Amino acid sequence: MEAARQIGVELTVASEQASTLEAANPAGLLTLDFEQPDRAADAARVFATQYPIAGVVGVDDRTAVVAAAIATKLRLRGNPVHAAIAASDKHLQREQLAKAAVPIPRFMLHSLEEDPAAIAKSIKYPCVLKPVRLSASRGVIRADNPPSFLAAHSRLRAILADPETAAACGDRARHYLIEEFIPGYEVALEGLVVDRRLHVLALFDKPDPLDGPFFEETIYVTPSTVPGGLQAAIKDCADRAVRAVGITDGPLHAELRYNENGPWLIELAARPIGGRCSAVLRFGDNAISLEEIILRHALGMAIPSLQRERLAAGVMMIPILGAGRLQEVRGVAEAKRVPLVEDVQITAHPGERLIPFPEGSRYPGFIFARGETSAAVETALREAHSRLTFVIA
Amino acid sequence: MLTGGVRRFSEVDDAKGSPLAEAIFAIPGLAVSELIVSGNIVTVVKRSAVPWQAVGKAVGSAIRTTLASDAPAVAASPKPASAVSDDALYEQVARVFDEQVNPMVARHGGHVELIDVQDAVVMLRMGGGCQGCGMADVTLRQGIEGMLAQLVPAVRGIVDITDHTSGANPYFQAAKK
Numbered sequence: 001m002e003a004a005r006q007i008g009v010e011l012t013v014a015s016e017q018a019s020t021l022e023a024a025n026p027a028g029l030l031t032l033d034f035e036q037p038d039r040a041a042d043a044a045r046v047f048a049t050q051y052p053i054a055g056v057v058g059v060d061d062r063t064a065v066v067a068a069a070i071a072t073k074l075r076l077r078g079n080p081v082h083a084a085i086a087a088s089d090k091h092l093q094r095e096q097l098a099k100a101a102v103p104i105p106r107f108m109l110h111s112l113e114e115d116p117a118a119i120a121k122s123i124k125y126p127c128v129l130k131p132v133r134l135s136a137s138r139g140v141i142r143a144d145n146p147p148s149f150l151a152a153h154s155r156l157r158a159i160l161a162d163p164e165t166a167a168a169c170g171d172r173a174r175h176y177l178i179e180e181f182i183p184g185y186e187v188a189l190e191g192l193v194v195d196r197r198l199h200v201l202a203l204f205d206k207p208d209p210l211d212g213p214f215f216e217e218t219i220y221v222t223p224s225t226v227p228g229g230l231q232a233a234i235k236d237c238a239d240r241a242v243r244a245v246g247i248t249d250g251p252l253h254a255e256l257r258y259n260e261n262g263p264w265l266i267e268l269a270a271r272p273i274g275g276r277c278s279a280v281l282r283f284g285d286n287a288i289s290l291e292e293i294i295l296r297h298a299l300g301m302a303i304p305s306l307q308r309e310r311l312a313a314g315v316m317m318i319p320i321l322g323a324g325r326l327q328e329v330r331g332v333a334e335a336k337r338v339p340l341v342e343d344v345q346i347t348a349h350p351g352e353r354l355i356p357f358p359e360g361s362r363y364p365g366f367i368f369a370r371g372e373t374s375a376a377v378e379t380a381l382r383e384a385h386s387r388l389t390f391v392i393a
Numbered sequence: 394m395l396t397g398g399v400r401r402f403s404e405v406d407d408a409k410g411s412p413l414a415e416a417i418f419a420i421p422g423l424a425v426s427e428l429i430v431s432g433n434i435v436t437v438v439k440r441s442a443v444p445w446q447a448v449g450k451a452v453g454s455a456i457r458t459t460l461a462s463d464a465p466a467v468a469a470s471p472k473p474a475s476a477v478s479d480d481a482l483y484e485q486v487a488r489v490f491d492e493q494v495n496p497m498v499a500r501h502g503g504h505v506e507l508i509d510v511q512d513a514v515v516m517l518r519m520g521g522g523c524q525g526c527g528m529a530d531v532t533l534r535q536g537i538e539g540m541l542a543q544l545v546p547a548v549r550g551i552v553d554i555t556d557h558t559s560g561a562n563p564y565f566q567a568a569k570k
Contacts, residue, residue, distance in 0.1 A: 001534050013531050020497040021536030028535040101454070279444065286442045336453070343449060349525045350561050362566065370447070 003291035004081055009299065012051065014044075014066075027051045034062050035170065037069035037081065044070040055298035057250070061088040061135050062168070064250075077298055079270055083246035087270035090132050090177055093245060100244030103237060103264045105180040112160065112174045116153040119178070120146035126181040128212070129156050132172035133167065135269070138361035142181055152213070159359055182266065185261035186210050187224055189238050189242045190273050190281065190290070191367040192297060192306065198239045198252065201290065201305050203231060204237040204314075207378055216357040219381055220277060221314030221374045230258060237263040244363040245270075251294050276366050280313040292377065302351035303313065313370045316385055319364040320356045326364065331387040340380035347354025354392060364390060394460070395467040399431040399554075401511040413466035416455035423448050429516055430467045431508060431554045438552065478547070483510040485545045490517075493544075494537055496522055501564040505537065513549040515541065525560020529553075 004011040013019075014030045020327040022029040024110035030047055032040040044053065056076055060069035071078025074148070081086075086092045094107045110119060129152045131139040139159045143149035156176055188204040193369050203224040206217070224231060238254045251272040259262045272278055278290040284305025295370060296303045326348050335344045348354060355362070365388075370378040394413065401407075408414035418425050419438060427438035437452055439445075459466045478543070490507050498505060503523030508516040517537070523529050533553050541548045 001530055005534075011535070013535050015528070019528065019531060019536060020500045021494070021532060021540065024497065024541035025536055026495065028399070028539050074487075283445055287444055288442065288445070289444070336450075343445070344446065346558055349563055350559065352566075369480070 003295050034066050037066045040066045041069035043074035045073050049278050057298045077249050079247050084235050084270050086245045096244050101242045102244050105182050107177050108180045112157055113298040119296045120149040128181050129178045130177045133169040136361040138213040138359050140215045140369040141358050151332040176304050182257050184257035186257045189254040193247050193252050198242050200235050202308050214357040217317045219316045221378050234263045237325045241265050241268050275316045279316045282309050311370050314381055316367040318365040320354050322392050327393050330389040334387040335384035338380055338384040340369045341384045343368045394433050395430045397510040400467050402428040410468040413459040420451045429552050434554050436554050479510045486515055489544050515551045520554040522564035525557045525563035527565040
């Protein structure tokens, strides 16, 4: 909304649950059925007869599909629906990536109805179990042997049994992927696809090892310290993935690993990095936001710059150290005083139940820092985090 | 910082005599368009494109420096020439809140409190399900602001002075990442 305000465009916010004020501002608030992208697109078409729509942007995996359906229906700039669906469905995506020979882990689709003991005996280790349609590392668990596979399977089954989670997974709620575990250093690529061409906006290092058994994120810092030649290979790998999946326009978030065999694509999504984390990115002389770039692109407006600022920047997604209800967070002021730290945002509210990964997927807060080097930013984030105490009962 | 009231500053001349406002308006590169002090809550609205992460520390420093002094941080509000019209606007906005906004947001356990109207700018605080809600900004900008634009067009702006981090029962959770 802030980005729309910055560039002076009128905005309609669509949500799956009606805003209590929708009747008071029918041009600005719209309820759509995100479970049924075609129906949502039909509703948007009807809406557009009264309130013309010039562009549409999704904010997460599910709304990226709805946005694609609306863009197709209204002939707006956006991805084809099949590409948005493939980007949000880990199995479909991997099938297309494999067909195009993009380097990805070996994968198999299984049903929760299959006998896990039989599967555990037949697969190679280490492997990673993944829900087909969840994001933010939720339900992603590494298994190193049959007993840990059975334990992981049991946890994943419980996660997918939750009605809200099952609804988010749609017809994939009873399926999961088993992937080969790829050792290596992980990076995240933030990009904008313009007419099938990938522009890299930022490459983030993830300096904390992501070796499992769970895969919650912690630190993202950019610019990456990965050598230039390897960065080019990473970009090329993401570029091939974009073409393989059929993404044509809009934001892209990809996660890749590299090792002695080169880069591997681990995840791909036709959406931007999360809204809070995107605050570390700013572009051009006027420090415009990622959201402004995405809106300008969707609307066909000129984009002043795709060049990220000179300074290094980073964010820490604060890890959840234990389950329970949050009582208070101590040390926020001290954390904010750490040099280079720009902000500490605690997003969990008092009394909120904190659920560690892999069952949970919500970070209790975020730390932002900016400085001359990525190393200095990373140090500042860790220092600020060390000053925080989450009191959980 | 300011006991028993709200003070709004919309330009540097307003800030004279209020050390906190003078300090914040003087921050280089911030280009303050509005500053509101309500009790211990300070709300700064900027014109600058510079992100908050880059200028927030300077605001914090200005607040701490001002509080370290013995002088009152904010002077009492002078009686503005437009006080009557603000009073009239207050009545109109209060009626919209009572009769329309609050019955609507109550469906999500929320409520919106009208704090003051100064220079035709509405200051409000959200509570209940609205406080800390992941959709609070949508409610504010796409809902309340739009309603006031239609029903009380003399309103020039709207400022949320809610401490959303303290919301204990938000209707929608904040974003994951």
